[in-house]
Amino acid sequence: MMPISQSVIKKDHLAKACGQAMYVADYDTTQMLQGLILRSPHAHAKILSMTYPPLPEGYFTVDYRDVPGINEVHIVKDDTPVYADATVEYIGDPIMMLVGPDERELERLLAQIEVNYELLPAIIDVRDGDTAFFDYHFGKGDMDQAWAEADQIFEECFETGYQEQAYLEPQGLIADYNQGKITVRGSMQCPYYVHGALAKALGLTPDKVRVIQDVTGGGFGGKEDYPSILACQVAVAAYKAKGQPVRVIFGRREDMEFTSKRHPSRCTYKAAVKNGRVTALDADVIFNAGAYTTLSAVVLQRGIIAASGVYDIPALKVHGAAIKTNTVPNGAYRGFGAPQTFFAVEMLMEHIANALDEEPLAFKLRHMVRQGSVTSTGGRYHFPVPLPAMVDEVRKMSDFEQKRQVYARQQTGTTRRGIGISLWFHGAGFTGSGERDIIKAVTRLHKLADGRVEILASQSDIGQGIKTTLCKIVANELNLPLDQVSYDNPDTDRVPDSGPTVASRSLMTVGELLRRAAIRLRSQWQEGVEQTVEEHFKEPDFVIPFYIDKFQGDAYPTYAWGVCAVEVAVDTLTGVNEITGTWASFDVGTPIDLNIVIGQMEGGLLQGLGYASMEQLAADQKGRIRNHSFSDYIIPTAMDVPLMKVQLHVEAYPDGPYGAKGAGELPLVGAAPAYMSALEQALAGPINHIPFSAEDALKLIRQSRRA
């Protein structure tokens, strides 16, 4: 292990452990107004009129007419309104905000607002959707020849459900408008995304917008785009309040029901097989985007680029569409489209292997990509693909072969056991040319006269430990004790735009920029004076330029790799299963802090296991999300956590700091198919949807009994 991998006490540990860390809800509210949002009760309707009740002094309303700039939230496209104007597009679409000093009074007054609607036809089920927000096609090889020559053709549809990020701290922001300048602070992943959105909605120049991240109680993607929307709404209220700050803190129900989630998916796959090998794959990937585009374009891109998984398939045809429905807009969640397609392709490979009477793992290994292989988009796997070694590690840890053989025999009694394994990658950093063409990250190091060094960057520590790891990198290059290097929560008045805290990019991309900045500072170091150095992103030379219009080139410079085995025991009377063991090997390059990286791997893996099973969330026929509390959206507790053994396999990446590459999202991405493969063995039947419930297990048990 490299010395930098040695764990340290996290920079933000003590403040958080003793309850002193200031989250946005912790600021004194005596001088603040509160805001409550009125939301649409209909999935699709025209707003005919609104009648506001007489308001006591100190209370006022905010709606689209109050937006001083453009009534659009800048995300990728700008179709999300700050406040609905002509129509409402989903249950929960924000119409207006009521602002005043007392929350209970606000609730009372909000209930008296009358809105007349003309109901419009609503599309709730994605299969009824007729509007594709985004529609992509790409492929390679000769599909026609593959179909013509195939011995067998397999076709199957895979479905995945919603997943709620369920960060423990709900969304919340405070906005303050003073002397022509708007300041928004609170819980967020991407201060400069919020900054850009505010400038547009308020019609202000960038220097009149200030965004500060407060200590953030988890994000997992849920605080990537959503804070831009809420920020515009709160900022317009503060603009109208003229000098008094306005605060909006969501309750859990509001947060769960109306903020972005993982896209539900339907993936229809067709595979041609010749001589025991998959020669062609046709993947039709449908994501339910919800009512506005938000991040669906980029989520879908990552999803379809991973459509063929870790397999080298000569001919490939991929179609992806993000379909509009009149439901809550879906957005970023750790894995960003890839958990959906990895579930599909991993289960497909299992099912083909089963049909060919071959052990799935052996079948998968025969198809695996290796260094130099062509990617789905005609790029290259430039670096060694460590999957075979990682598979061996997981096999050993889990005693895979032995268990797999034993459980394959006819099982009797009320407990049925199974073990399964999955393989996956996660493309490290932004998809395609985003880093080079859109983000153009800038970082600075500021050295004080006394020799202390401050990092100036816009990364948010949302629990992943970036405050600590970035400081470790800089301290290491400058030979300084860790306490001489600091990194405060980003404030756009003070820090350059080093890009958002997303896509497993912060440590790999911004960490490397800071490492280079530190080397430069070291070479220019002068005792006793203040110094600043700046570093700009430059794409590594080896990258094959990516063109999004053709889906051609290196979608990612490198990849993080995952292998996971899950073992289950199912009670055939109740259908309830218990995970009796989980073993995983992850390659995220050099860990910059062993404890921190292992913590990311374990936490992500458990979110992936929850995604596959207990985390059930659905919209009813009217488009209303039914599971909007921790009482009916169940996430794993300490009682649900299995025996979990995680180890790291280090394949150092030359363009990441000390060999580090993307880490945060990886562990979630491929956990579900390992779990479902184990359940398939236990239940002796095929699984093609998640979340997979106890009721689903009972159905499968009944089916296999009949068969």
Next chain:
Amino acid sequence: MQMMNEQTGIPFILNGRPVRSLSAPGTRLLEVLRDEFHLTGTKCGCKEGECGACSVLINGRLVTSCLIAVGSIAQQAVLTIEGYRETERFAVLDAAFADMAAVQCGFCTPGMVLATEALLSEHPHPSAEEIRQGLSGNLCRCTGYQALIQAVRTAAQRGAGLW
């Protein structure tokens, strides 16, 4: 801090000191702690008693303060993270949590620390199952619980005799 008045308010012991709450008796203890006494280490994650972020100890027993009406705790002793962090036991827990990197986003942490205190008070040498049960009322979305479980085990070993 509210004005002390022997005639009004609901008297209870807060972190070792006698106080009176002037909030309506039906007010959630969570809100009394955060809004009236400005003790914001107690976090609000759901207001339904599900997440455990608002956990405090009442007479040594772990409760979710969002489900406790302040009127029901007259004369009882409430311990929040702000009081507990002054203790020797906290120092042991803090070090164990730090060494295991058991704190990620930190929002569940004050509640988790108090849940650990309640757990170790009942089981000074807890089994793996007792640890999992002891933490099961407190949700953590970041860690996958492994580091937390390890931290509790470590604290139990290091703090021999303290609990």
